[in-house]
Amino acid sequence: MRVVRLLRLRAALTLLREVPRPASRGVPGSRRTQKGSGTRWEEEKREDRVKWRQLEHKGPYFAPPYEPLPDGVCFFYDGKPMRLSVKAEEVATFYGRMLDHEYTTKEVFRKNFFNDWRKEMTVEEREVIKSLDKCDFTEIHRYFVDKAAARKVLTREEKQKLKEEAENLQQEFGYCILDGHREKIGNFKTEPPGLFRGRGDHPKMGMLKRRVMPEDVVINCSRDSKIPKPPAGHQWKEVRSDNTVMWLAAWTESIQNSIKYVMLNPCSKLKGEKAWQKFETARRLRGFVDEIRSQYQADWKSQEMKTRQRAVALYFIDKLAGCCSLRVEHVQLHPEADGCQHVVEFDFLGKDSIRYYNRVPVEKPVYKNLQLFMKNKDPQDDIFDRLTTTSLNKHLHELMDGLTAKVFRTYNASVTLQEQLRALTRAEDSIAAKILSYNRANRAVAILCNHQRATSSTFEKSMQNLQTKIQVKKEQVAEARAELRKARAEHKAQGDGKSRSVLEKKRRLLEKLQEQLAWLSVQATDKEENKQVALSTSKLNYLDPRISIAWCKRFRVPVEKIYSKTQRERFAWALAMAGEDFEF
DNA sequence: CAACGGACTTAGGATTAAGAAC
DNA sequence: GTTCTTAATCCTAAGTCCGTTG
Missing domain, CATH: 1.10.10.41 (Yeast DNA topoisomerase - domain 1)
Incomplete structure (x- = not known):
């Protein structure tokens, strides 16, 4: 039932593809930092499977017990x-x-x-x-x-007190010791009981998600560490010591019977290293991508149906970002549309029931192959019936070590950011204008990746407020312009130093107001363009932070303008190693 | 070799904190 | 200060990918 969410990259932007260049070095494992800031990212590498040698923590913090309703509530x-x-x-x-x-x-x-x-x-x-x-x-x-x-x-005072209590809780349960370092935990609280809120039309929505008890929880920590104490009168389900996994505690949730984990915060060393590794794998793809592309293009004409299907699927993964669980009902073929030949129209629900809709002109062999794959099939049938994610990834592994479908997304997203930044940034621009360019580059990626959000309920209102501000500013500009004209006439008549300085002052005022007006209208544009686009997912997961950091350094934009405090902590590894000349 | 389960990443909405306007 | 808005953070569902199993 799931459509792997790969059909993402918009046709227009897939044309922004990079000129081949040798992949740069600096692979995790053979690490070097360009700027040595501390030892945190420089410790010697463990065997990849082993995640830690020492792990000590307090176990999860349990959701507070139920407080019965007061008598007056019935x-x-x-x-x-x-x-x-x-x-x-x-x-x-x-x-x-x-x-x-x-x-x-x-x-x-x-x-x-x-x-x-x-x-x-x-x-x-x-x-x-x-x-x-x-x-x-x-x-x-x-x-x-x-x-x-x-x-x-x-x-x-009361708010302050609550804040302190939360901080105490964070200090007690929110950290662990991993190989001698105190590391922040991501989700140290168990999920409270409640009603399950599935996305889309989930058949289990509304079911009771039951309270997690210590008896449900498996603890993972090193054998010789202080074993966390279960709450009074309770016991852990199990205590184990498995250093090939990253989780500190786990339990099985009652809705889908799947496992939930307590894991480290993204700012932790271990998570940072994994992110780094992910981007290095994507960078490595640069060196293979041309070859891979020519091969799958050749395979469009393969004798073997499975190879053909794989080649078309791979093309979608690369060009559009999607996939092998695509069904006949998700796709419509148009011999001609929008003035283009061989147009494929995609329409389906992806992850989180977010709609993917796109019309893409494709190469003729791709189009012909799709016709072939869809012939004599029911709407619910898989287009790529000879293909599984496993067989596809197996093939990708043969093309490049560590290559999976996901890597293409990371690669194309990061490459697009770098290209867009290059195309949009002008050195002589103001900081504000540069930030707008950055947001636009980020937005291009978010659109490619189909990262959407519901229009907020307050959107119209806040847009209205902004428009009002713009109107006010426009009037101020008009007024300043009139005053400037007056001052100019005055100066012409008087010709003295005093009237000259008045004239200069008016000129500067007008300039300042015009600048403010320009910035406001740019903000309005930005807001409008961002109405249904969510930037954060790509920013956090697909864009190599070193690209952004290098850009900040090159164009003298403070990195705080691009990354919030938490984001800077998450990308500490990148801040430590990326110089202004970093190339993805 | 399909399906299942475990581990880990990715995702948008909900909640909270910070900031701007009054 | 207080209140309203916006931005940041939190939360947890829903993916991907891999190894195991029957």
Whole structure:
């Protein structure tokens, strides 16, 4: 049912492909830093499989226990107040607090919730509560709304106190010791119980995600470390010491029966090294990509169907970023469209049920092959029926060590950023204009990768505010222009030093205002262009940070303008090694 | 050799913190 | 200061990829 999300790169931008150049060195393992800042990224390399020699931590922090509702807050069934057992009440609050969410209007969500809720009820409750339609959670809902509001109006001191408590918690549970270094943990809290919120029309939405207990949790730490203590009166499911994995604790969640892990924060050394390695693999692809492309083009005409399918799939992975679980119903072929020949129209839901829609002109053999692959098939059939992700990746491994479908995405994203930065940045621009160029380059990648977001509910309003500001600024500019004209006439008449300085002042004022106006309208453009595009995913996962850092250095843009504090910590490895001459 | 499970990465929405406007 | 907006961070679902298993 899943469509591997590879069909991404927009046709227009795939043409921005790079001139071949020898891949640069500096592979993890044979590491060297261009700028030696500390030893953190320079320690000797372990065997790749082994992730640590020492690991010590406090175990996960468990979600706080359920606090029963106060007496004044009541649940009603069929109009009559009803006191629920603690277990049933807890699950009722999960639903009640979501009352203003769209989920609670969905039939599947309601059905799953009600089904699981009834399992938590006492026999007597189950006897009474038979229809969700007769349940009234409004008091419960109001209680949580009020509670959220109350949090907002706390005094400065109270807020400070809460902040300190959170900080203490972070200090106690949020760090581990890994090979002698204190490292930040990513998710040290267990996920609280609640109702499952799947994306798209997930069949399990609304099901009860049950509370994680110490008895569910497997602890992973070094044998000789201080073993974390389970909460009083409880025990761990298991304590093990597996240094070939990165996780500190794990449990099986109750919805999909999959495993959830406590792992390190991206700013940790181990995660940083993995990210570095990922980008080095992508950089290595540069040296192979021409050869790979000519080979798959040749394979479009292969005698063997499997090889042909693989070649077309690979072409999509490379050119568009997608894939082998594409179904017939996802694709439409147009002999001619938009003034182009051989146009392929893609329309399907990808990861997180985000729609991918694109029309791409393709080479004739690709088009002919698609016709062939789709012939006599039902809409639900796979286009690449002879292909699996495993066989495809196996082939990729033969082409280049470490090569998988994912690497193409990283490669194309990073290459595009570098190209776009080169094309858009002008050295003489202001910092603000350079940042706009950066955002545009980033946006080009986000569009390629189909990174979308829902238009925020406040978009129209904030756009309106910006437009108002622009209007005000325009009036100021007009006024300043009139004053400048007046001053010029004045100076012509007087010709003295005083009127000259007034004239200069007016000129500068107009210039400043015009600059501000330009910046505001640029912001408006930026905002509009960003309406449905999310930059953060590509920025965090696909763009080699060394490209951005080198760009900052080359064009004298403070790196804080590009990366927030957390992002700078995540990319500490790149900050330590990238000089202004870094080339991806 | 398909399917399954484990480990790890990627993803957008929700929540919270910071910043700007009043 | 207080309030409203915007930006940053948090959260956890949903992918990819690989190794195992029946």
